[in-house]
Amino acid sequence: MEQTRMEEGEDAGGNRAGARPPPGPPEQTDFWEDEDRIRSLMSMCYDDGVYPTDLDHEEMQIQGREVSFKLNTSLDEIKVKWLKERMVSVIFKENARFLAQKVKDDIIRALEDRWVLGSERFTAEARRGRIKIEGPYALSYVAKSREVVAFMISEGGVDIPLRNVEYKVQFKPWMTKAEFKDLRRQEDKRTFWVLAIQVPLDVYAQIQKAMARLRGPPSGCRSFETSVS
Structure with missing residues (x-):
């Protein structure tokens, strides 16, 4: 049987003898050694809206029209530590979920006026915080x-009276994006909604009775075209 001859200097795998293996991924920068500076950059970003320009991502991938970035592990850990210290997750319970976004903003600002800016509990230099809507159930x-x-x-939370109706708002430690998604799934399991879309104006007065005949008496009915203000 004829044997395949290997060229001189090659091994059985076809690799050149003495050839160097391909370089591995570069070692990540350890930002824990510079934690104080990173924390100050986090404060500038979230408090003042000044975005850092010298915090490089470790890896960038482009797939079609989407771009994804892989974060440096130590940098992400410092960021999460900072957010846990400075962020509150605000959960809107029950009927409070359907308040308009502007009303939710106004609730937080009113609480700031009462608890932070108008209180001797905190320093005179206290300023307004930043609000990020996370969906109908919550904001950060x-x-x-x-x-x-x-x-x-x-x-722990507060009951907000608006137009003789109380809306429950809950305060929790910072929640991740995955935790917000899980919260929404839990809320969706507890509530079954029937949406009536493109309802003619001349049947508005009969819509709730019609839905009751279809699915039984509802626990509540809300028009999404109106908002509390």
């Missing part, structure tokens, strides 16, 4: 100090 609030975060979480 970035406070200007750890003391404000600790106070809101210790309060």
Whole structure:
């Protein structure tokens, strides 16, 4: 049987003898050695809206029209640590979920006026925090100090009276995006909605009775075209 001859200098795998293996991925920068500076950059970003320009991502991938970035592990850990200290997750319970976004913003600003800016509990330099709507159930609030975060979480929540109706708002420690998604799934399991779309104006008065005949008496009925203000 004829044997395949290997060229001189090659091994059985066809690799050149003495050839160097391909370089591995570069070692990640350890940002923990520069934690104080990174934390100050986080404060500038979330408090003042100044975005850092020298925090490089470790890896970038482009697939079609989508671009994804892989974060440096230590940098991400410092960021998460900072967010846990300075962020509160605000959960809108029951009927409060359907308040308009502007009303939800106004609720947080009113609480700031009452608890932070108008209180001797915090320093005179206290400023307004940043609000990020996370969906119909929740928003994230970035406070200007750890003391404000600790106070809101210790309060646990508040009942907001609007037009003789009370809306329940809950304060929790910072939640990740995955936790927000899980919260929404839990809320959806507890509530079954029937949506009536493109309802003619001349049948508005009969819509709730019609839905009751279809699915039984509803626990509540809300028009999404109106908002509390």
